[in-house]
Amino acid sequence: METPMATDAGQYQDIQGRWTDIEKIINRGGPMADFVPDTKETPNIKNGIQNDFKILVIGAGGLGCELLKNLALSGFRNIDVIDMDTIDVSNLNRQFLFRRKDVGKSKAEVAAAFINQRVAGCKVTPYKCKIQDKDEDYYRQFKLIIAGLDSIEARRWINGLLVNLVVVDNEGNPEPDTIIPLIDGGTEGFKGQARVIIPRMSSCFECSLDAFPPQTTYAICTIANTPRVPEHCIQWALIFGLEDKNLTKPFDPKKFDNDNPQHMTWLFETAKKRAEDHNINGVTYKLTQGVAKNIIPAIASTNAIIAASCCNEAFKICTESSGYLNNYMMYNGVNGVYTYTFEYEQKEGCAVCGTNIVTYETEPTITLSTFLENISQDPRFQLKKPSLRSNGRNLYMQGLLHEATVKNLEKTFKELNVSEADEINITDPSLPGNLAIRMKIIYKKN
Amino acid sequence: MFRLKELQKKQQQAAAAAAASNTTNGTDAPATTTTAASNTTEPTEVKRQNSNDLKEIRKQKSKESYFSLKSKQSSEASSNKRANPAELRAQKDIDEMELPIGCKVHFKDSDDILNFQLDIIPSDGLYQGATFKFSINIPNTYPYDPPKVHCDTLVYHPNIDLQGHVCLNILRQDWMPVLNIGTVIFGMMTLFLEPNPEDPLNIEAAQLMMDNRKNFEANVKQSLRGGYIANRQFPKLL
Ligand SMILES: [Zn+2]
Numbered sequence: 001m002e003t004p005m006a007t008d009a010g011q012y013q014d015i016q017g018r019w020t021d022i023e024k025i026i027n028r029g030g031p032m033a034d035f036v037p038d039t040k041e042t043p044n045i046k047n048g049i050q051n052d053f054k055i056l057v058i059g060a061g062g063l064g065c066e067l068l069k070n071l072a073l074s075g076f077r078n079i080d081v082i083d084m085d086t087i088d089v090s091n092l093n094r095q096f097l098f099r100r101k102d103v104g105k106s107k108a109e110v111a112a113a114f115i116n117q118r119v120a121g122c123k124v125t126p127y128k129c130k131i132q133d134k135d136e137d138y139y140r141q142f143k144l145i146i147a148g149l150d151s152i153e154a155r156r157w158i159n160g161l162l163v164n165l166v167v168v169d170n171e172g173n174p175e176p177d178t179i180i181p182l183i184d185g186g187t188e189g190f191k192g193q194a195r196v197i198i199p200r201m202s203s204c205f206e207c208s209l210d211a212f213p214p215q216t217t218y219a220i221c222t223i224a225n226t227p228r229v230p231e232h233c234i235q236w237a238l239i240f241g242l243e244d245k246n247l248t249k250p251f252d253p254k255k256f257d258n259d260n261p262q263h264m265t266w267l268f269e270t271a272k273k274r275a276e277d278h279n280i281n282g283v284t285y286k287l288t289q290g291v292a293k294n295i296i297p298a299i300a301s302t303n304a305i306i307a308a309s310c311c312n313e314a315f316k317i318c319t320e321s322s323g324y325l326n327n328y329m330m331y332n333g334v335n336g337v338y339t340y341t342f343e344y345e346q347k348e349g350c351a352v353c354g355t356n357i358v359t360y361e362t363e364p365t366i367t368l369s370t371f372l373e374n375i376s377q378d379p380r381f382q383l384k385k386p387s388l389r390s391n392g393r394n395l396y397m398q399g400l401l402h403e404a405t406v407k408n409l410e411k412t413f414k415e416l417n418v419s420e421a422d423e424i425n426i427t428d429p430s431l432p433g434n435l436a437i438r439m440k441i442i443y444k445k446n
Numbered sequence: 447m448f449r450l451k452e453l454q455k456k457q458q459q460a461a462a463a464a465a466a467s468n469t470t471n472g473t474d475a476p477a478t479t480t481t482a483a484s485n486t487t488e489p490t491e492v493k494r495q496n497s498n499d500l501k502e503i504r505k506q507k508s509k510e511s512y513f514s515l516k517s518k519q520s521s522e523a524s525s526n527k528r529a530n531p532a533e534l535r536a537q538k539d540i541d542e543m544e545l546p547i548g549c550k551v552h553f554k555d556s557d558d559i560l561n562f563q564l565d566i567i568p569s570d571g572l573y574q575g576a577t578f579k580f581s582i583n584i585p586n587t588y589p590y591d592p593p594k595v596h597c598d599t600l601v602y603h604p605n606i607d608l609q610g611h612v613c614l615n616i617l618r619q620d621w622m623p624v625l626n627i628g629t630v631i632f633g634m635m636t637l638f639l640e641p642n643p644e645d646p647l648n649i650e651a652a653q654l655m656m657d658n659r660k661n662f663e664a665n666v667k668q669s670l671r672g673g674y675i676a677n678r679q680f681p682k683l684l
Contacts, residue, residue: 152587152590153586153587156531156587160531173456206531209589209590209623210589210622210623210624212590214590214621214622215591217618217619217621218618218619219613219615219618219619219645220611220612220613220617220618220647221605221613221645221646221647224607224611224613224647225646225647225649239611240609240611243609351531351534351535352531385541387537387538387541389529389533389537389559392533392557392558393557394556394557394559397537397540397541398541398542399540399541399542399543400540400543400545400551401540401553401556401559404553404556405556423529425529425534425537427534427537427538427541427542428541429541429542434531434534434535434538436529436534436537436538438529
């Protein structure tokens, strides 16, 4: 479900001095500024900020509220925001665009309405939906995208999409017009990070996935037998309590839902009982929620610092008024204040940005075995034992699925339902890392 | 720092050079310029592109480079399904996996490579010759998150409880994205060759294994023959 809200900027009066500071930056050249400064006659950059640079903010939570406020006050007027969540009372301490009366309403809609009402001329368009509900054409319209997400899956998805949008020419150079920078902010308690991903030119989110700190998990035998901390009891309720037929539940345990307060209350009471049985203190409703949803307590100031950095980078990239972050800034506020900036290098064999989509011209009448032979002999690919899948289906697999797929070898692409523009994913032991070849099929015209 | 910008300049220079060689006056500005403020030759022209134009250019560029104009119609119709990275990684894992002796993998739906069944038939040790069935699910966050494993055969084992939970360090606290489906299967096999009473899920079995190895072994044998242990009947596997 999506609900774009039309907000007509209409007539408004800029407060005096509204643009003074921004103009100081964009009207003056400098050693770091690689741009043509604006003049009265040619206010290119200002026009850009006010009209052309459309920015997407993903997430209207702790980071999202800060990001929207920062962007609007930096002069950006064309902003979309996507968030599928609704406002919870526990958000109100830091998600400052929301009030008590807003509890239960859409985060995206309330945040957009707040900014539109408060910042004259700014037009934030909210979408209460998942990022996966939008197609490539939707994402293509943005100058850049800022993500303030807490989910690995969502970040992985948007990263993959943006890398995919980049068109690479025959010499391997990406087309600049197809590159949409992604600024990724993230916070965990007192720690945070901001990074700039220039798809196909810098490392991407997938490149660093292996290095991402893993979720805190406990050995299942500890949870089952020797619980020592309240988290063990909560995880026990999640794993064993839910399955235990002797424990009555006011809901279907197969449909356990993190966001349902009734389910959460049951989980809390079950965990509390478990803790009492083992003389453990400290199981609270809040902690139960945190463990079940894998939430680390959010600190308002960390969000503010990280969002400020993200917006700073957005402003520099859009205006070209200064060099942008290359490419990773980590912030640690646990012991004093510490930040460290470094270049996260592109990973050889990254499954997402390590490879290009190659187009391959053939006929629908080609058999899979002939196709395999052709690509195996093609010096561009250097394949040894390729396995092929397309559209979530096996075409031909080595190893375990060889027997199940070997009969496909004599079939033609047409018989295998491989259509024009379909992508064939090829894995092969000779490809480094998690690299796969993504081959787009085009059919010759007779 | 300005890598994107450099790239843009390079392309514009190339385009300008091409334009210069084609036209005699050479004053044409490269047509590909969008929002880059590089138009120094004609300062009077305010080169502005609204976001809809930009969207259109991007759309056309990417479509054109993939498909010829003739085939555009069919390209619009195709679903253009993007492979999910978890699935790509699973494809690679399965493709390169060498199963240890005594392991078999079945796919209920061979196209769904994220869900499959594993049979373990230990070739040695206390559980030799019996078949134990496991369901394995690869989550969408794989390999950030580990595969999910459930034991579908009721078994008397220190590290597997009667509900089918499995205690194996790499399935939870020691999981790392460099591990793969093959390592998990290998780890599962090891559980049957060397049960580990230090990480117990079936506490009684683990305690007995440590206190009285002989009685423990007798219990395992009895369970595999379909006998009762502590009023619970086990399936006949041998
Ligand atoms: Zn990458």
